[in-house]
Amino acid sequence: MPAAPGPVLPDLKRPARGKPGPRLVTVVASRRITPNMIRLTLTGPELADVRPKCEGANCKIFLPGAGQGRDDFARQLKDGPRPVVRTYTVRHWRPDVQELDVDFVDHGLEGPASAFANRARPGDFCGFAGPGPVKLSEFYADWYLVAADMSALPVAAAALEAMPRDARGVAVFEVTCAEDRQQIDAPEGIEQHWLVHPHPHRPSPAQEGMIRALDWPEGRVQTCVAGESGVIKALRGYLHQERGLARGDAYVSGYWKIGLVEDQHQQEKRRESA
Ligand SMILES: Cc1cc2nc3c(=O)[nH]c(=O)nc-3n(C[C@H](O)[C@H](O)[C@H](O)COP(=O)(O)OP(=O)(O)OC[C@H]3O[C@@H](n4cnc5c(N)ncnc54)[C@H](O)[C@@H]3O)c2cc1C
The missing domain is CATH 3.40.50.80 (Nucleotide-binding domain of ferredoxin-NADP reductase (FNR) module)
Structure with missing residues (x-):
């Protein structure tokens, strides 16, 4: 017998207010698209809730420490302290395969993000938060x-x-x-x-x-x-x-x-x- 309709409860599936925490993502590809630009393709099940058409939105990339293991970094993303964070832009997002491209300027090994992009190989990991709002989404100019x-x-x-x-x-x-x-x-x-x-x-x-x-x-x-x-x-x-x-x-x-x-x-x- 079907259950009688119950009282209206708060929608527990609705995401909590505020930003989602950083997600752990894996580098699936790294390639130099021009001499001074490196494209990392990131993926992971935690990207499932990233909205479509977020190209051009900014995001935060959380960088693991030298030699840090994946489990330890996952724990740090969740419990702190906050790892080194840098701001980047979603270049492409392919929700069908849950792949996200981020293009890093290669300005040498001095900056932790540029160094990470230089060294990143498939299987490496980092944190991803965002995306924020797309910077230009309404077009009405002459x-x-x-x-x-x-x-x-x-x-x-x-x-x-x-x-x-x-x-x-x-x-x-x-x-x-x-x-x-x-x-x-x-x-x-x-x-x-x-x-x-x-x-x-x-x-x-x-x-x-x-x-x-x-x-x-x-x-x-x-x-x-x-x-x-x-x-x-x-x-x-x-x-x-x-x-x-x-x-x-x-x-x-x-x-x-x-x-x-x-x-x-x-x-x-x-x-x-x-
Ligand atoms: C909203 C937003 C979106 C962004 N999107 C992107 C993006 O998609 N791709 C991207 O590559 N950058 C992007 N940036 C810029 C990026 O956040 C900075 O370049 C950042 O400083 C890189 O971090 P790092 O760890 O490599 O260097 P840092 O540790 O921050 O800096 C180390 C040294 O490198 C110098 N430096 C930093 N950036 C550059 C650069 N581009 N060229 C030459 N020298 C530099 C600094 O002046 C400093 O002397 C974005 C920034 C913002 C605010």
Whole structure:
């Protein structure tokens, strides 16, 4: 006999409020997609709840210590202390096979995340938290400005791929060598410029110079602008103060800063926005 309907209980399957904790993921593939960019493909059953279409959202990568075993790292992710964490971008998410690509700039072995990407081999592991919100998900502009250095290529590429196919605008990329240029499925009306700056640890005025020289269009403008903080600070000033770009139409974000490790850079950003 079917059970009589019971009282309405709270939906216990609904995820708890707040962010899910870091998940343990396994590296299934590591390949150099251009001379200075390493793509790690991550997978794991704990990714099952990652939502579709999260390309371009930021995420946190938790890094195991040198020689740390998988079980010990899994315990640390759960109980602390917090491992070294760095911020990255979901480049591709394939929910059908639960594979997620993250593109790491190879800027040497000094940074723990860049070093991890350099050394990672299939079977290695790390932690993954996120994804956060997609940076540019509504497209309503008459003209788009996209600007990115290598660290922001993943967010820029995801935004360009998601844009309406009749979008118009300009994308100004800055990469470490000519071979770091990537094929991006951008709308035909987005004019792409690829600048080369072989010394990313030295300031580069080239992107700002090119953007200032553009004929500023009539109509509504949206931006996806990210990269080294010094460049971004100059562009933020230009876009908001000189061009009057509305804050709500602009994604303009410093992704790293010459001479600072990520935690110092994040602290500086918090101080500046306080
Ligand atoms: C929202 C967001 C999304 C991001 N997405 C990506 C992404 O998808 N891919 C990506 O590669 N980066 C991305 N970044 C940037 C990344 O978080 C930083 O580059 C981070 O500092 C790398 O950590 P690390 O451990 O390698 O170096 P750290 O330990 O943080 O720094 C060590 C040294 O390396 C320098 N350094 C850091 N980054 C670079 C760089 N790109 N080029 C040259 N020198 C550098 C620092 O100034 C410092 O001197 C993103 C940042 C943010 C805020």
